[in-house]
Amino acid sequence: MKHVRTAIQWIALPAIAITAPCPAWTATYLSVEQAQQAIFPGVQLVKWELQLTPEQRQAVEKSCGIKVRNPKLAAWKASEGAWFLVDEVIGKHEFITYAVGITADGAVKQIEVMDYRENYGSEVRQSQWRSQFVGKRRGDQFKLDGDIKSISGATLSCRHIMEGVKRLLATYELVLRK
Amino acid sequence: MNSCCVSEVRRCRPLLGTFVEVCAWMPASSCNRTEMLNRAVANAFASMERIESLMSVHDPASELSLVNRQAAERPVRVSAETFEVLRRGLDLARESSGAFDFTVAPLLALWGLLPSMLKRRCPGNWQAVRVLRGQRIQFDRPLALDLGGIAKGYAVDRAVEALQAAGVSSGWVNAGGDLRAFGDRPLDVGIRHPRTGQHLPSSLRIENEALATSSPTFSLKRWKGAMVSHLVNPRLGCAMASPIAVTVRAAECWIADALTKAVINSMNVSNASQLERMLDRHQATAQVFSA
Numbered sequence: 427m428k429h430v431r432t433a434i435q436w437i438a439l440p441a442i443a444i445t446a447p448c449p450a451w452t453a454t455y456l457s458v459e460q461a462q463q464a465i466f467p468g469v470q471l472v473k474w475e476l477q478l479t480p481e482q483r484q485a486v487e488k489s490c491g492i493k494v495r496n497p498k499l500a501a502w503k504a505s506e507g508a509w510f511l512v513d514e515v516i517g518k519h520e521f522i523t524y525a526v527g528i529t530a531d532g533a534v535k536q537i538e539v540m541d542y543r544e545n546y547g548s549e550v551r552q553s554q555w556r557s558q559f560v561g562k563r564r565g566d567q568f569k570l571d572g573d574i575k576s577i578s579g580a581t582l583s584c585r586h587i588m589e590g591v592k593r594l595l596a597t598y599e600l601v602l603r604k
Numbered sequence: 605m606n607s608c609c610v611s612e613v614r615r616c617r618p619l620l621g622t623f624v625e626v627c628a629w630m631p632a633s634s635c636n637r638t639e640m641l642n643r644a645v646a647n648a649f650a651s652m653e654r655i656e657s658l659m660s661v662h663d664p665a666s667e668l669s670l671v672n673r674q675a676a677e678r679p680v681r682v683s684a685e686t687f688e689v690l691r692r693g694l695d696l697a698r699e700s701s702g703a704f705d706f707t708v709a710p711l712l713a714l715w716g717l718l719p720s721m722l723k724r725r726c727p728g729n730w731q732a733v734r735v736l737r738g739q740r741i742q743f744d745r746p747l748a749l750d751l752g753g754i755a756k757g758y759a760v761d762r763a764v765e766a767l768q769a770a771g772v773s774s775g776w777v778n779a780g781g782d783l784r785a786f787g788d789r790p791l792d793v794g795i796r797h798p799r800t801g802q803h804l805p806s807s808l809r810i811e812n813e814a815l816a817t818s819s820p821t822f823s824l825k826r827w828k829g830a831m832v833s834h835l836v837n838p839r840l841g842c843a844m845a846s847p848i849a850v851t852v853r854a855a856e857c858w859i860a861d862a863l864t865k866a867v868i869n870s871m872n873v874s875n876a877s878q879l880e881r882m883l884d885r886h887q888a889t890a891q892v893f894s895a
Contacts, residue, residue, distance in 0.1 A: 433883035434867070434876070434890045439797060453625070455616045464615070464642070524618075539616035539623060587618050 456525070456540045462502065462510055465527035465536045471502035471510055482601055490596035492589045499597065506530055509602055515590040517543070517583035526591060528598050534591060613641040617649060620656055620756050622780025624649070626763060628772040629789060644770030648763040648777065655759040658686050661709060661750045662719060671741050672709075672722065672748045679740035685762075687739040689858070693754050696862050697730035699882055703869040704862050705730045705838035709750035715832045715843075717823065722748040729838060752834070756782045757816055757861025764857075777857075784814035784857040799847035799895040808891075814857035818864035819849035837869045844868050847895040854888035863888055 456464060462471055476499040478486065483494045500512040507530035514521045520543035527535035611630040616623055626648045630637045660666045671680050682690070696704045707729050713722035724746045732744040756779050763777040764784050774787020785791040790811040798819050808815065820833030824845060831845035850867045854860040863883065867890045870879045883890055 433880045433888070434892060437891055437893045439799075439893055439895045453614075453616065455614055537618055539618070542616060542623065583623070 452541075452543045454541050456538055458500075458512060458525075458540070461512070461525035461538050461540050464538050465525060466504050466508070466510055469504045469508075471504055474499075474501045474503055476501050476601070478597070478601065485600050486593065486596045489600060490592050492593045492596075494593065494597075499601075501602065508535065509598060511594050511598075512540070513590050513594055515583075515586035517586060522583060522587065524587060524590070526594055528595070528602075532595070532598060532603065534595070537587075537591065611637045611641055613638060613645050615645050615649070619649065619652055620759055620779050621662075621752075622756075624652060624780070625778040626767070626775070627777075628767055628775040629787070631773055640770070641772065644767050644772045647766040647770055651762040651766045652759045652779070655685060655755060655762055658683055659689065659751045659755040661722070661752065664721075668749060668751060675741050676743040676746045679734075679736050679742040681738065681740050684739060685758075687735065687741070689751055689755055689758050690733070690741060690749075691735055692758075692858065693751070693862065694730060694733060694735065696754075696859075696866065699885075700866040700870070701878070702729060702839050703879075704753065704866040706749050706751055706753060707733065707747050708836040708838050709748035711836050711841060712750065712834060713748070715825070715827045717825070717832070717834050718750060722750070724748055753865045754858055754862040756780075757814070757857035757859070760784050760814065760857040760861075782814075782816045782857055782861050783810075785810050786812055795851070795893065796849070797895060798849040798893055808851070808853075810853065813853055813855055814860045815851060815853050816857060816860035816864050817849055817851045818868055819847075820844045821847060821849070835865065835868055839869065844871075849893045851891045851893070852883075852888050853890075854886055859886050859888060863890065867892070 478494065478497040478499065483497055486494050496514070502510040504510060509528045511526050511528065512523065513526065514523050516522075521541070522539065522543065523541040525538045525540055529535045612627065614625065614627040616625045626645050628641045628645050630641060657663065658667045661668055661672075663669060667682050667686050671682060674680050693704070693706050697706070707727065709718055709722045710724040710727040712718040713720055726745070728745045728747055732747055733749070734742040734744065736742055760777045760779050760782050761784065764786055767775050767777070768786065772787075774789045776783060776785040776791050783791070783793065790809050792807045792809050793815055794807050798821050818835060820835045820843065823834040824831055825833070832843040833845055835844040836842070837844060848868070848871075850864045852860045852863045852867065854863065863886065866882065867879060870876070871892070
């Protein structure tokens with residue numbers, strides 16, 4: 427005798443917006459030191475105090491078309507000419523802190539999200555956009571609907587991380603590589 | 605559980621078009637296993653990166669892009685992983701009478717939801733895809749495939765296998781809502797209102813199983829006066845634009861992922877029993893949240 431169960435459950439929700447305050451979904455993944463270890467394991471990193479001059483700021487903005495909100499750069503130099511950068515972008519409403527490792531030849535080595543503070547978590551699935559940043563270089567096409575795509579609740583967050591990486595690659599080329 | 609004697613590593617990276625979280629635990633007796641957990645988590649991300657590099661519809665260098673460019677002219681040999689995902693997707697298309705169909709990319713490209721290079725003049729459907737011996741794929745007519753409805757779940761499964769192979773006792777992988785938990789620690793998953801996007805007070809608890817959710821809410825856009833989304837009904841050639849969300853539970857994530865589309869695209873079909881039978885066959889259950 428086969429046990430019959432209902433495979434589909436219908437749940438009607440009230441059409442009005444739920445008025446209870448919605449807690450922001452927040453996660454802390456890595457401290458600066460942990461992110462350094464994750465991207466450059468075992469490498470001695472040297473902190474560099476860097477503040478972009480107004481001219482450099484303008485050059486970066488002109489080169490990548492993205493506004494430089496903060497002229498201060500949280501940068502660590504890795505021994506073989508590679509860099510470790512910590513940056514912040516605005517997600518939907520809140521800041522997302524992430525780290526990027528850039529190899530000596532100017533490509534993205536790895537990205538790690540350090541702090542994710544959002545009102546919109548990432549539980550709702552999204553169609554695929556390409557977040558294959560690894561190997562991206564300055565001048566590669568960075569455009570929504572082009573080679574990287576974002577659909578859904580995290581659209582803004584995705585776009586802003588993408589723009590952040592593009593801005594950091596431009597900063598690397600114009601300021602750090604010298 | 606006392607957290608001071610549990611080794612836990614939790615990471616997040618932008619991947620597969622979303623933020624992917626990987627979490628791995630070891631029990632209390634194996635404290636200071638962080639090194640091993642870090643390696644395991646790195647392997648899990650690496651396995652998902654591989655799947656993305658093979659099956660991304662947005663990457664012109666991916667294997668899938670090669671198939672989309674050439675398979676209408678000649679058989680294209682693909683990796684075991686891509687072949688497996690295509691085979692499973694075709695089986696599901698057959699089983700659902702086309703409610704799940706990964707050949708809808710030309711329509712999504714027309715609406716501006718996928719790169720325009722995927723537009724095709726007279727696209728066919730899943731029945732025009734041939735899987736041949738020797739891991740080769742051929743199209744009977746010009747098609748464009750988008751594995752967005754199945755490959756992310758498949759990538760989650762691969763990541764879970766990578767964690768387990770590295771000896772991780774329990775953990776979970778969450779690729780923007782396509783998620784799977786394994787081991788003895790359950791995971792509570794929040795649900796959002798399909799119209800407002802706000803978190804609902806209730807949550808779903810999963811343990812040693814997978815969960816996937818599809819909702820048109822966040823990709824809705826206007827195209828020539830009509831509302832479209834990434835959820836195309838392949839049999840009707842139109843998009844789901846109602847404020848609903850479909851969540852499917854199953855043992856593996858690829859099937860949960862793909863079944864959400866099959867359910868959504870069968871909602872206006874009177875034959876609900878075929879859908880029930882299909883879910884039963886895969887030992888899956890669906891919840892439809894409508895606003």
